[in-house]
Amino acid sequence: MNSAVVTLFKLAVLAGLVLFPAIGSSFYVELVAKILIMAIFAMSLALLVGFTGLVSLGHAAYFGIAAYTVALVAPEYEAANLWFVLTASVLAAGAAAFFIGLFVLRTKGIYFIMVTLAFAQMAYYIFHDTALGRSSDGIYLNVKPDASLFGWAPFSLDEPLHLYYFILAAMVAVFVLLAYVLRSPFGRVLAGIHSNEHRMKSLGYSTFRYKLAAFTLAGALAGVAGFLYAVLFGFVTPEYLSWHQSGNVLMMVILGGLGSLAGAVAGAFAFIGLQEMFSDWTKHWQLLMGLVIVAAVLFMPTGLAGLPRRIFRTVNWGEDDE
């Protein structure tokens, strides 16, 4: 299991995702598209939880704010411009994360968990109970955005296949972006904060600014996921911002393994795959899911990402993560 094998494995998974619509029914294509969106969401949270050590329990707020932005900005019976609404949603989610980050990042540990949850609940009730969210039942997005750029339309999101590949491309783009961010000097500062924030300060880093930048980036990327989710299902509801949603994405990150982007993707696949399977069997699927999470934490402390290494049991690859 050296890095070449890991890269090969990732490329094989990517090839499988590219070819999947050729064999999968439209139901499964939509399911995989949903999983890919949740993978983006999970990776954005992994930046905070796994790489910076900030356990946010309110990450659904940014997902939901972006989803609502599309629904509110788009005209009711016409197609909005894709690039315009995408930018607007991501900016809205990023701005919300920046603003909330200014407050929550002054706290640590359990208090951070509590205040991120509290802000997300506030956002939930804004969309649930005020005129801004129009109705507690949600809003339909009647027409999918139009991908035209200066009069030229490279693809059409009305086509399920085009939508699938657009989502896959977004997932790959977010993965690559975060991989670059993590190995950059900025990413190393986040790793340093995760390891020993006090020492980072004494070495001269204003850690608050770095955490705020990470929190904002994570919020904006969660916004990409929320945007795609609204477009895929043509519908937004306050439930997108609920704490269940924040909890689910946190479980995806934990299931996948903290400190690994590929793990976050694997966690999204495992979580939603199991969710589908269990809800086929019983309406009490959350009981089974709970058991799986408990078992995963007990027997798979490094998550899905650590599984190949644990199976092959080959010693220390010389990487600097535990």
Added chain:
Amino acid sequence: MSEAMLVADRLTRHFGGLTANLEVCITLARGELHALLGPNGAGKSTCINMLSGDLPPSAGRILLEGQDVTGLDSAARSHRGIGRSYQRTNIFPQFTVLENCRLAAQSRRPRPWRIFTDAMKTSDTVERARAAIVEAGLGGREQRKAGLLSHGEQRQLEIAMVLATDARVLLLDEPLAGMGSEESGQMVELLRKLKQNRAILLVEHDMDAVFAVADTITVMVEGSVLESGPPEQIRNSEDVQAAYLGEEEHG
């Protein structure tokens, strides 16, 4: 005495009703090693924490090269040239020795917006880190994981990280703690080398080391400065013997 780098001017710190430091005055000069001695609870840690910016003083001023830095936090003081090592080893155990020092060096050129640069290929920070590692005597161990180093090597790494920030004032909190005699001999040599163009404050319990390397010694008792002067004066001071060295024999 040569030029004063860091001056503590009547530093006072209260914790509730307890006065941990009362009007402590210390001057650190370039080219000098100033040792801070005192029995447990004398207020040495409080003093070094105020100098490094980890703890705000209740009263008094801290001057760095004539400028008041009392209101600055530890990150800002680090940028002004004050570097600190910690009594309890305070490193990034999961990172390599090189990465520990590279992060320290990177704090001098953050450029956080360049997110498509590979941190390990920022040659200026890597070079600065390598030089600091060699200067602290850890050459050859760059790729070892910091958490796997021996205790003595981790103490050296602490100092290497401070050097990588180009600090001109070093505040070293018990760098010899827990070291064997051979290791502490090497550390004393290192301190001699380091003080040549820097100002050093050394908090240390190892008397032999302190008298071997210090130019000035300040003895604190119960939060106040009891006596300050060259090693000979401190060695022969009856007050110090009564208050501190005598106690050492009992305990």
